[in-house]
Amino acid sequence: MCDVCGCGDTEHVSLEVHQSLLSDNDARAAHLRAHFREDGVTAINLMGSPGAGKTALLEATARALGARRRLVAVSGDLATTNDGERLARAGIPAETITTGSACHLEAKMIEHVLHGESLGPSIAASDFFFIENVGNLVCPAIYDLGQTANVVALSITEGVDKPLKYPVMFRHADLVVVTKMDLLPHLPGVSLDALRDALSRVMPAPQAIYLSTVDEQGMAAWVSWLLSLREKSLRSRPSEHRHVHPRP
Amino acid sequence: MHELSLIQALFDEVERVVAPHEGATIRAIHVRVGELAGVETELFRSAYDVCRVAGPLAAAELSLTVEPAVWRCSSCESEIARGSVLACDRCGGTPHLAQGGDIFLDRVEAEVQHV
Numbered sequence: 087m088c089d090v091c092g093c094g095d096t097e098h099v100s101l102e103v104h105q106s107l108l109s110d111n112d113a114r115a116a117h118l119r120a121h122f123r124e125d126g127v128t129a130i131n132l133m134g135s136p137g138a139g140k141t142a143l144l145e146a147t148a149r150a151l152g153a154r155r156r157l158v159a160v161s162g163d164l165a166t167t168n169d170g171e172r173l174a175r176a177g178i179p180a181e182t183i184t185t186g187s188a189c190h191l192e193a194k195m196i197e198h199v200l201h202g203e204s205l206g207p208s209i210a211a212s213d214f215f216f217i218e219n220v221g222n223l224v225c226p227a228i229y230d231l232g233q234t235a236n237v238v239a240l241s242i243t244e245g246v247d248k249p250l251k252y253p254v255m256f257r258h259a260d261l262v263v264v265t266k267m268d269l270l271p272h273l274p275g276v277s278l279d280a281l282r283d284a285l286s287r288v289m290p291a292p293q294a295i296y297l298s299t300v301d302e303q304g305m306a307a308w309v310s311w312l313l314s315l316r317e318k319s320l321r322s323r324p325s326e327h328r329h330v331h332p333r334p
Numbered sequence: 335m336h337e338l339s340l341i342q343a344l345f346d347e348v349e350r351v352v353a354p355h356e357g358a359t360i361r362a363i364h365v366r367v368g369e370l371a372g373v374e375t376e377l378f379r380s381a382y383d384v385c386r387v388a389g390p391l392a393a394a395e396l397s398l399t400v401e402p403a404v405w406r407c408s409s410c411e412s413e414i415a416r417g418s419v420l421a422c423d424r425c426g427g428t429p430h431l432a433q434g435g436d437i438f439l440d441r442v443e444a445e446v447q448h449v
Contacts, residue, residue: 098361101351101442107343107365108436190336225336228372254372257431283419290405290420290429 111229114193118232121200122215123323128316129215131231133255134239135248136221139265139299141169143239143308144216146299148176150309151214155316158212160199162191162220169218178216181205190225191217193232214312223248227255234319235260242266242273242296246281253288261293261311268298337377340437341385347439348391355446360394364441368434369403403434 106112122129134140141161148157159180161169170182181204183195196217200206209215217233219226238259240248243266249256256262262285270276278296285292295311297304344365352358367373375398382396405414409427414420420429 095448096359096445097448099355099358099444099446101355101444103347103351103439103441105347105439106436107340107347107439110343110346188336188339190339192339224372228336254370257370257435286419286421287417288420290431292420 108228108230111193114197115230115232118193118196118200120232121210122232122234123319125210126320126323127209127212127215128235128312128319129217129231129233130312131217131219131226131233131236132239133219133223133226133236133259134221135223135241135244138221138239138241138244140218140221140239141172142299143263143265143297144173144178144218145176146302146305147216147308147312148173148178150305151312152177155213156208156211157214157216158205158208159216159218160196160205161218162195164189164220173218179205179208185220189220189222190229191219191231192229196231213316223252223255227252227258235315237261237263239263239265242270242276246276246278247284249281249284249288256285256288257290259289261295262289263308264294264296266298266300267296267303268300336372337374337381338385340373340378341381344382344439345385345389345391348394348442351439351442352390352444355444358444358446360391360442360444362395362397362443363391363439364397364399364443366399366401366438366440368401368436370431370435371437373437375400399440401434404432405429406432 132140144159157178159173159178160183161173161180162183162185163169164185167182170180173180181199183191200209217231236258238255240262242264285294295304295307297308348363352360367375379396386392405420406429407422407425407427408430410422410425412422412424414429422429
């Protein structure tokens, strides 16, 4: 080591950071949100367990709303393109994001689709863009996708304490859609009051719609919620400024 | 298991922070995980140990602190009791999550050489 100036000596340094590990995703999500706002697209991040009825809900939405509004969707799955194909058959232009081992969608995956040739123009021209997330009640919750609203599908067969067991997911929900309500008469121990109580302990402003895509109870409330969300998001739309960014 | 994805974000962030200190040996990193951040700390730790091997963080200990969730009323800032209904019993306002909803890289400790 140098006796004169100490060069070559090591020094212990402490570097203060205080940076969220989600900041890169959040910045990309903000970019997506700007696109959606400017294009007048209402984007719904639809989350829920595998088998909660997310795809069935979107199929029913296509039947109820498809003739009046332009619907587009992407569907995230670890494997297969089954859900994307179901949505396409229901009349919703759709693409599947096959995530491989990833258990959730991230903003960069949606960016890729939005700026892609095949579905990008349809998304920009759509009224509602549904992002059907990977079936998982844990991981997708923390990733902002630039959505206008987060919707969690919870089937009534899953158990009414699910909100308490998975508070992170429900904390992020703007709306909970309780699906498969036609099965309620076959579930003697299930109390809707207990479900409402559980939601009120994890969601600061709990909103829930109880529906069935089989007997169509609650579908009108769901459609009305979507249309009202769209109206609100269009009212807050920027009038002229468009943000500029380098195209990938 | 999104913890792996967060580890990648952690490595990118640490790399950015130490970039101005060429040749630095990273000794410790301090991460704060919110109770409602949706991160399983044991999985995060395992993922860290797997990913740091032979990389720039090979000699860096991971210090994890769990930050409890705190809900506060958006109007009067009263704290909402844990586990209770998320409504302010003082003024009826809607609560917001004041802490415990995110995961942060707080600090990096390193040895740097004088030049």
